[in-house]
Amino acid sequence: MTNPENKPRRRFLGRTGAGTALLALAPGVRLVDLVLAKDEDEPASDETRWGLLVDANRCTTGCRACVSACEDEHALAKTGRNRLDPQWIRKVELVDESNDRSLSIPLMCQHCEDPPCVEVCPTGASFKRADGMVLVDKHTCIGCRYCMMACPFNARSFVHEEVTGQKSYSPRGKGTVESCTLCVHRVDNDRTPACVESCAVDGHGALAFGDLNDAESTVSKTARSQPHRELRPDLALNTGVRYRGV
């Protein structure tokens, strides 16, 4: 028979045991995490080529889920002057010149394999990571805007005034140029870009993100099975962003 007087003692022993077990196991679990996690200093690998596949058949006019997600993620506040607003991703309405068919697509930095912005940047502030992401080093950008002249997609914005409320992972600075980072801070932590996540939840699932070099990735499989194109194939930039249904 159980002696009721022993209950607090048993409870105490049980909790102490569980606590001890937790203390013993937690470092182990943490160690496993650490082993599996990427090293912060681990360089991007050219074995990966990050890319986006946009399905124009799913993207709809009026839906701005991707744009809003990008603005929230990177604290891209409106300036009150439309022409000066940062536009890392924007919705563009297309009309086919041959049959007047209308389409709506998101347009952002196309993360070209041969990016004109990188070639013209005098200081090397515009650069391409080994995994295909085209980024701007905010510390060496002098604000000459030559990259904006060179970009075939008007995908870059100039910061025309002081910015506030910046996110630590997405620094911005008056007098420098910026553009879509493909949410590098998320991708490096095995997450997808904010626009892709938002399009899947609040939009119409028109964006697929993944490693174009990985034959098993969804984006590669889709790209293999369905026709897609670059926006300016005549420029032979081999863009990391491809469009289906355009």
Added chain:
Amino acid sequence: MDKIRFQVLAGTHTGYRLLLWLLIILIGIGLIAAHHMESQGHWVTGMDNRVVWGLPHVFAIFLILSASGALNTASISSVFGGSDYQPLARLSGLLAVTLLTGGLAVLVLDLGRPDRLVVAMTYYNFSSVFAWNVFLYTGFVLVVLIYLWVMMTPQMRGYVRSVGMVALIWRLILTSGTGAIFGFLVARDAYDTAIMAPLFILMSLSLGMAVFWVSTLTLCRWNGYLLSPELSGKLRRLSALFILGVLYLVALHHLTNLYMAHHQGIERFLLVDGGVYPWLFWLGFVLCGGIVPVWWFLDRRFSTPAWTVTAALMVIVGGLCHLYVTIIGGQAYPLRLVSGYRVDSGFYDGEITHYLPSLPELALGIGGVSLALLMIVVAVRILPFLPTVTGSLPGSNQG
């Protein structure tokens, strides 16, 4: 034979002092404008995310091209054996250095981060023609300074030809590099052509001569030196030839574009229905900056200094119009974002961008021109740049 001598600008001309103060004030206003743009950000300018290079770039490129072209007289004198050009060679070198310095000042002060000039001087991406131009511009100043030193030092006279040759080659590469800044912009219909390099060379020759005429005739008048009719005639014909060369290459550029179906839109915009741009092109550049000055430079009835300076000023105005059409008009016309589609967006895709220069931009540009002029008028008071003659130079009408 009479000997050419050089001297500093004599006397304290009232006009000189007034000009000095005017230039100092304009430079001050330019610096205030630059500080305003830097502290407030570029929202105070007319530039935006579509027209990213504005009026300051028009002034900067005008000054850089003029700097290269201003060296014409020195090059002819040293390299091509034109001894009758020798009296003007020093002034020619001085103009080259000062104009380039003014242009670079404008370019640097218009940067989004002018405080990072040291970054531009220490981080280089050698695939960028812009980075190469940093070397070409600073190197040009150095080469021309050496050139001036050699010209002004009797013991170094033996090196004048070889240094002059280096300067000549350097400036041809420099203006090609400046043209290539635009020629390498493959996505923009207004540029994207190799002809930009030779076009910029000819523009530099023409604009440089025009600036040279205005500066030289003014300074020599103050100094009591008049060009001989023979030399004046040669330089006038040379100016006309350079203007005709520019007109020819511009015509060739536009006609080539008209043959390409996908370039017809930009041609129609710049030459026919693009608002201010066709007016600036036809009236400002072709008529006022081209046909009329060519006529005046070639017609003996207009050979007086006053007509010559007027013609040169028209070439300068025409050149600024041409650069405005090229640089700003070329950006105002929308990009072809997607082959085979018309585009429209909340970011003004597919639309003409309306650019209106702001006062700070104008002040910065004029400040750069004033800096160049101030350096000239101060330099001629300190060092012997201005020619004078002892006795009578054959054919000269000495004042």
